[in-house]
Amino acid sequence: MKPPSPREDSSDDLSRRRFARLAVVGLAAGAGAVGLTPPPAAAATDGQCYYDRAGRLAGEDPVLRNLVRALTPGTAPPELAAPAPVRLFDDLAMLSVGFVHAMAVLTDDGIVLIDALRSPEDAENVIVPGLRELGADPEAIKYVVVTHGHYDHFGGAQYLADRYGARVLMSPADWDLVERTRPEHAPTRDLEITDGQRLTLGDTTLRLYATPGHTAGTVSPILPVRTGSESHTAMLWGGTRPAGTLAELHTYLASVRSFRTRMRRAGVDVELVNHPVDDGLARAEQVRDDPGGDNPFVLGRRRTDRFMEVLDLMLRGWISDAEAREGEE
Template sequence: MTSSPHHDGVAGHLSRRRFGNLAALGLVAGAGVAGLASPAVASGSDGQVYYDRARRLAGKDPVLRAIVTALTPDIDFPRPPAPAPVKLFDNLAMLSVGFVHAMAVLTDDGIVLIDALRSPEDAKNTLIPGLRELGADPEAIKYVVVTHGHYDHFGGAQYLADRYGTSVMMSPADWDLVARTQPDNAPTRDLDIADGQQLTLGDTTFQLHYTPGHTPGTVSPIFPVQAGSERHMAMLWGGTNPPGTLTELRTFLASIRSFRERMREAKVAVELSNHPNDYGLERAEQLRSQSDEANPFVLGERRADRFMAAMDLMLRGRIADAEAAAARA
C-alpha cells in the first residue's frame, strides 16, 4: 500500500475533477507552501549547502518538497480555505479550518482528538459537525491531546471539556507556557503528558514523545491507523515552525533525531501534520476523489525516514545561518 516516492508535479497525475478540487483550495503548484516551488535562499547563506542537500534529497517527491519549503527561512505560509471533513483512514479523520488541522482517532471505546483548533467557535462549527458528518459521535471524545501550547491547537479544548467532560492533555512545560502567555480560551490545567507516555483507549495505544523546539514542551504522537485489513503506524510531528534562538534551534534538531529513532523503532509508515506544510491537504483531496488507488498518506518506512532526514538538513542549515549571524554580531 506504499505510494510511489516520485511524482513529476500535481497536475500531471490528477484527474481534471481532482485538479479542480485542488485549484479551488489554492493548493496547486505556485500557490505557496503547498505548491512544489521552493524559494531560493540567498546564495551567501551559510546554511545554503544544507538547504541544497535537502532539496536534492526531496527530488520530485511532493511531500518532501513541501516540508523543505515550509522550513525555508522567511517563507510566507498560505491560508487555504477550510476543506470538508475527511477520513484519511478507517479510524482517522481530519477536521480542518485550512490553516490548522485536528485529527480524530476513532477507537472502539471513544475518540482521541489530537489538537482542538483555534477557539470555542471552531469546536462548535468545525469539530462537532465534522465528526457527525463522518458518522462519529462527538460525545465520545474522551481525550484531547494538545501537541503544543499555541492558541490554534488548544482553542476548542475547554469547550469540549465543558460540554462532554473531555480530558485535556498537554506537557507540563506547555501548560506553563499557556498560563504565562495565552490566557484567552486556555483550557483549565488537566492532565500532564510525560515523555514516552502511552495512552490507551479501547483498541488503540498512543506513544506520546516530547519533541521540544517549536515550543518548550511540544509533543509528537505515534499511533496505529487502519485501512480495511491494512494496519500501519502513523506519526504526527507536533510543531514545525523553527524557533528563533540558536539554543532552541539545537534543541529542535535534537528532537528531530530522537523522534526519528522512535519512528524507526515503531516502523512508522504514515506521516501527518497539524498544518498544511506537508502536502497534506492535497493528499486529502486525492484520497477524497479516489477509491482504488494507494492511500497517499502511507509513505512507507523508508520514505517517512527521508521526511525526517529532510527536516534534519533544513534545521542544520538554520543553525549554520544562526551561528554565522552570532559570529558577525
C-alpha cells in the first residue's frame, strides 16, 4: 500500500514527568515490580503444570517473568505512572499512559502510529505533544494501525484522522467489533487489514498479521527498527490477555504458533507489546538513561522466540483450566 500524497514544557510538566520516571524505575527495582512479586497463593488447577513449566522456562529473565505473572489467572494489572515519551530506537517511539502504549514508527516520509491510546484527549495531550518532544512532527502521521478494537487502542484514532488526515487501519472483524460495542466512539470505518498485508511508508515496510484470540480481529506487526548503524527486526504482539471461551482460547493458541513461525522466518530479535506485561516500562527507562548502551528491547532471536514459547505454555494452561470447567458442568 502506498501512502497518500502528502515546546517548551512548563516546570510543573517537567516535575510530573520526572516523578513518573522515578515511579517506573522504583517499580522495576523494588519488590513490587511487575512479575517480581508472586501472585497470591491459589488452589491448584488443571493448568498449573503448564504455568509451572512456563515459570521454569522464564527463570530469572525479567521480561519472561513479567509475562508469566500477567497471564497467571487471578492476577490484576498493576497501576503504573505514565512515563515521558521515549525513542526506543532511532525510528520507533513509545507514547504511553502507563498501562497501555502507542508506538510511532518514524519513516523518511511520515509516521505510522501503532494504536492510538484511550481517547481524543490522549491523542491531543499525550501523542501529539509527545511526538513534538521527541523532535517528530505529528502532522506527519499518515497511518494509524489499530491492533484490536478495544477502546484503549482506537480511542484517539478519529482525532488524528480529523486533525491530520491520517488513514485508520483495522481488521474487518474489529471494525465490526467497535461499531457494535462502542458506536458512539468508533472511528469512521476506513482501511481494512488483511492477513500478511504490507504497509509501506517511505523506506519502511510493516507486515501486518492476523493473530485472533484477544479479539476476533487482533493484528500483530513485524517491522524493521534501527539504532545508528544497527538494524533489527521487531515484533509487536497485538493483544495479550486471553479471551474467555474455550474456542477463543484455541484460536489464540493457534495465533501464537502461526505468528511464532512467521517471526522465525523474519529473523525477529526485538520484542514489543502494547501493554506493560513484559518489563517494558523499566526497559524504556534504561534506554532513556543510557541511549548509547545495549538496547534492552533487543532480546536476540532465541530469547524472543522463548517469549512466544512462554506465551504458548500459559495459553495451554488456560485451555486446560477451561476444559476442566466444562467437564464439571
